[in-house]
Amino acid sequence: MTGTWTLIRLILRRDRVLLPVWIAISALLPLSVASATAALYTDQAARDAFAAASMSNPAQLAMRGPVYEASLGGLTAWTLGSSGALIGALVSVLLVIRHTRAEEETGRRELLASGVVGRHAPLAAALTVVLAANLLLGLLSVPGLVGQGLPVGSSVLFGLSTASAGWAFAAVAALTAQLTAASGTARGLAVAVGGLLFAVRSVADSEGVAWLAWLSPFGWARLTRPYAGDRWWVLAVVVVAVAVLTAVAFALSTRRDVAGGLLPARRGPATGTIRGAYGLAWRLHRSALVGSGIGFCLLGALVGVAAHGMDAQVDTPQFRELVATIGGPGASISEVFFTFVMYVLSQLVTAVALVSALRARSEEAAGRAELLLAAPVGRVRWALSHLVFALAGPALLLAVMGAAAGLAYDGGALRVAGATLAYLPAVWTMVGFATLLVGVLPRQAAAVSWSVFGLIMLVDLLAEFKLVDGSVRDLSPFVHVPATLLEGASAAVVPLLGLTAVAGVLAAGGVALLRRRDLVPSG
Amino acid sequence: MNAAVRIEALVKSFGRTRALDGLDLTVRTGEVHGFLGPNGSGKTTTIRILLGQMRADAGRAELLGGDPWRDATELHRRLAYVPGDVTLWPSLTGGEVIDLLGRVRGGLDPRRRDELLERFELDPRKKCRAYSKGNRQKVALVAAFASDVELLVLDEPTSGLDPLMEAVFNECVLREKGDGRTVLLSSHILSEVEALCDRVSIIRAGRTVESGSLTGLRHFTRTSVTAQLTGPTPALAALPGVYDLTVDGTRLRCQVDGDALTAVLGELSKVGVRALTTHPPTLEELFLRHYEGAAR
Numbered sequence: 001m002t003g004t005w006t007l008i009r010l011i012l013r014r015d016r017v018l019l020p021v022w023i024a025i026s027a028l029l030p031l032s033v034a035s036a037t038a039a040l041y042t043d044q045a046a047r048d049a050f051a052a053a054s055m056s057n058p059a060q061l062a063m064r065g066p067v068y069e070a071s072l073g074g075l076t077a078w079t080l081g082s083s084g085a086l087i088g089a090l091v092s093v094l095l096v097i098r099h100t101r102a103e104e105e106t107g108r109r110e111l112l113a114s115g116v117v118g119r120h121a122p123l124a125a126a127l128t129v130v131l132a133a134n135l136l137l138g139l140l141s142v143p144g145l146v147g148q149g150l151p152v153g154s155s156v157l158f159g160l161s162t163a164s165a166g167w168a169f170a171a172v173a174a175l176t177a178q179l180t181a182a183s184g185t186a187r188g189l190a191v192a193v194g195g196l197l198f199a200v201r202s203v204a205d206s207e208g209v210a211w212l213a214w215l216s217p218f219g220w221a222r223l224t225r226p227y228a229g230d231r232w233w234v235l236a237v238v239v240v241a242v243a244v245l246t247a248v249a250f251a252l253s254t255r256r257d258v259a260g261g262l263l264p265a266r267r268g269p270a271t272g273t274i275r276g277a278y279g280l281a282w283r284l285h286r287s288a289l290v291g292s293g294i295g296f297c298l299l300g301a302l303v304g305v306a307a308h309g310m311d312a313q314v315d316t317p318q319f320r321e322l323v324a325t326i327g328g329p330g331a332s333i334s335e336v337f338f339t340f341v342m343y344v345l346s347q348l349v350t351a352v353a354l355v356s357a358l359r360a361r362s363e364e365a366a367g368r369a370e371l372l373l374a375a376p377v378g379r380v381r382w383a384l385s386h387l388v389f390a391l392a393g394p395a396l397l398l399a400v401m402g403a404a405a406g407l408a409y410d411g412g413a414l415r416v417a418g419a420t421l422a423y424l425p426a427v428w429t430m431v432g433f434a435t436l437l438v439g440v441l442p443r444q445a446a447a448v449s450w451s452v453f454g455l456i457m458l459v460d461l462l463a464e465f466k467l468v469d470g471s472v473r474d475l476s477p478f479v480h481v482p483a484t485l486l487e488g489a490s491a492a493v494v495p496l497l498g499l500t501a502v503a504g505v506l507a508a509g510g511v512a513l514l515r516r517r518d519l520v521p522s523g
Numbered sequence: 524m525n526a527a528v529r530i531e532a533l534v535k536s537f538g539r540t541r542a543l544d545g546l547d548l549t550v551r552t553g554e555v556h557g558f559l560g561p562n563g564s565g566k567t568t569t570i571r572i573l574l575g576q577m578r579a580d581a582g583r584a585e586l587l588g589g590d591p592w593r594d595a596t597e598l599h600r601r602l603a604y605v606p607g608d609v610t611l612w613p614s615l616t617g618g619e620v621i622d623l624l625g626r627v628r629g630g631l632d633p634r635r636r637d638e639l640l641e642r643f644e645l646d647p648r649k650k651c652r653a654y655s656k657g658n659r660q661k662v663a664l665v666a667a668f669a670s671d672v673e674l675l676v677l678d679e680p681t682s683g684l685d686p687l688m689e690a691v692f693n694e695c696v697l698r699e700k701g702d703g704r705t706v707l708l709s710s711h712i713l714s715e716v717e718a719l720c721d722r723v724s725i726i727r728a729g730r731t732v733e734s735g736s737l738t739g740l741r742h743f744t745r746t747s748v749t750a751q752l753t754g755p756t757p758a759l760a761a762l763p764g765v766y767d768l769t770v771d772g773t774r775l776r777c778q779v780d781g782d783a784l785t786a787v788l789g790e791l792s793k794v795g796v797r798a799l800t801t802h803p804p805t806l807e808e809l810f811l812r813h814y815e816g817a818a819r
Contacts, residue, residue, distance in 0.1 A: 105652070181652075182613075182650075182652055182653075266650070267616070267649060268615070268616035268648055268650055269616060269618060270618040270647040270648045271618050271619070271647070272615070272616070272618055272619030272620070272621070272622030272623050273619075273622070274619060274622070274626070276623075276627050277627070279623075280623060283612075283615065284612065284614075287614075366610050367606065367608060367609075368610050368612060370571075370574075370576060370606055371604070371610075371611075371624070371663065372624075372627070373575075373576060373595075374574045374576070374603075374604035374676075375599055375603075375604075375624055375627040375628050376596050376597070376599040376600040376627060376628060376629075377596070377599075378595070378596045379595075518577040519571070519576040519577065
């Protein structure tokens with residue numbers, strides 16, 4: 001364990017932005033949910049109606065589980081319990097893998113291991129940081145909840161329940177990190193375990209097989225029942241599970257070599273069939289495209305099912321008023337909900353598309369482009385081979401997501417897919433912008449693209465609450481996308497053609513500039 | 524004279540750093556040309572300009588009779604390149620990368636490919652993320668040696684290979700030369716260049732400081748002489764062309780200019796010689812002479 005403290009400081013240094021942001025957001029989320037719940041459901045009758053509607057909606061049961069008590073605290077815990085646990089679990093997995101297996105894979109661990117660092121130190125340091133961060137975000141949420149008039153004891157239990165999912169999956173990731181030599185596989189394995197265990201809890205709650213929930217950390221996070229009986233002893237189950245998983249992880253780490261895995265590395269074909277730049281690009285983008293395709297298909301279906309019960313579930317005066325301001329008089333709740341969710345999901349699709357658009361640059365930075373471009377592959381051909389996926393990828397994702405949502409909602413796959421595809425020109429505009437940056441400012445392209453994207457999301461959010469001026473908001477390409485579900489498709493043509501033209505000019509400019517500049521490998 | 528590479532007064536700056544400062548380089552068709560210089564002297568920058576990955580600020584570069592920037596794609600059909608720091612696609616196997624690079628260059632000889640895999644002891648079924656630096660280098664080397672091209676551009680190709688594999692590499696380069704191919708071999712490993720190259724260009728801080736055949740270069744340098752004498756040491760220090768003289772009892776060491784050798788040997792044989800070793804300067808010594816200025 002020698003050197004653990006040094007490594008903890010190294011982790012804190014490397015994640016000095018990520019950790020505080022994650023902890024702050026997670027700690028503030030319960031407060032915002034509690035205050036929103038208090039504002040939307042002002043009396044017990046409204047809360048009871050909401051709880052009853054939620055309990056009869058299978059999608060809500062699958063996502064969040066049963067409402068244990070229709071009080072302010074009970075509803076807050078219900079709204080956030082499951083998704084809070086999910087976010088905590090995911091971030092914990094990513095962090096643990098990042099500081100254990102990923103370090104080994106890049107060989108940095110070797111550099112440290114030759115110094116005075118014990119063989120258990122990296123795992124111990126990563127676990128310490130992630131477990132402590134989860135504890136911290138759980139406890140920091142307490143003052144806000146108490147400020148909303150909720151009892152202290154239950155609020156602490158709620159915070160710890162959220163933290164418990166992070167703990168459990170930090171331990172799961174510690175285990176999978178020992179199994180494979182590739183960090184991507186270790187990460188995928190832990191996420192897959194998470195997905196499976198979330199599904200176990202979903203089935204338990206939506207199919208009425210209550211005992212199944214006891215098999216999943218996502219079940220435990222709800223079974224503590226904060227604000228609805230406060231079963232503290234469930235936390236003991238979590239602690240035992242974390243202790244066992246961690247012990248196994250440490251035991252396994254002594255039985256393997258540094259950078260080696262317990263599972264044999266998978267071998268591939270000895271000869272290749274990749275034909276050229278486009279074949280290579282397909283191989284590089286394939287798994288991300290298929291994975292996100294499945295993901296957005298499921299997300300779409302979930303949104304469709306959720307919207308199904310929406311009209312009854314949120315039929316409060318406050319909500320009807322909100323709907324009327326967004327969608328105009330006579331708009332249906334579910335259509336407004338759809339429009340809003342598609343808006344958010346289209347930005348998620350943009351994130352996936354940005355990764356593809358920046359892929360050419362990351363190939364260049366890693367030095368892999370150098371190898372390919374020294375062969376008879378032209379710059380433009382190479383750039384286009386990646387750009388094609390940044391343009392066609394989001395089209396596929398938006399279509400799949402919309403079709404799945406439409407099918408699950410009312411069978412209108414084409415209508416909803418049309419509405420989601422209306423966001424494609426906006427997504428393309430961001431892709432074009434990133435491509436331009438790769439041509440002009442290769443070193444800063446990724447940082448600037450992501451920052452601008454983050455700013456646009458922030459501006460959209462602030463505009464939603466009328467906190468920024470309309471002219472500022474007009475800078476966001478997403479604002480110019482007409483809501484076809486609410487306004488009809490005829491309003492769509494001019495702004496969409498305009499955005500497409502902007503995207504085309506940006507992307508063409510980017511490729512032209514890329515052809516003229518020096519290759520800039522990083523370092 | 525037919526030249527595969529002809530570079531004249533090449534200049535390239537990165538911000539305020541002048542990476543190339545009037546570099547000249549000529550590689551004749553069919554020769555193995557050593558491109559020598561310490562780290563950071565501009566070897567890789569020169570190669571990147573030759574490969575059309577960067578554009579020179581000034582000067583002239585000609586590759587296989589074409590313009591390396593304008594005709595890049597066409598010229599690349601006729602050459603193969605091995606970078607100094609090979610990075611590969613982590614999710615592809617070594618075999619897939621070799622075949623991909625071979626295919627875009629217009630196909631490679633499958634028999635030669637398999638033979639090279641065996642000689643370099645490379646497992647083509649491993650994913651690239653699992654390869655060590657040396658193995659990644661072997662992937663690029665196999666792809667280069669197995670393709671049918673006129674020119675091989677190798678940038679410090681043996682930096683990750685063990686001595687056994689270096690020997691295999693040397694055999695491969697000599698075989699390429701035998702087949703009439705041109706090789707541009709950048710290196711700071713002198714023994715490698717000595718064993719393989721017909722001619723060398725030595726560069727320092729972006730300038731060519733010396734260029735020619737190894738014999739030609741040695742002509743300008745001194746011979747190391749070590750002698751065990753039977754009598755008292757003669758007063759060699761007074762002779763012109765003798766340097767770095769050290770005397771330890773009857774043992775004597777010095778560096779001697781080529782045209783002073785006769786005189787020195789005459790003095791030694793007057794006293795009586797028990798043992799005598801002389802050797803031509805290694806490139807190490809050539810190098811030290813050229814770069815001692817830079818070290819100061």
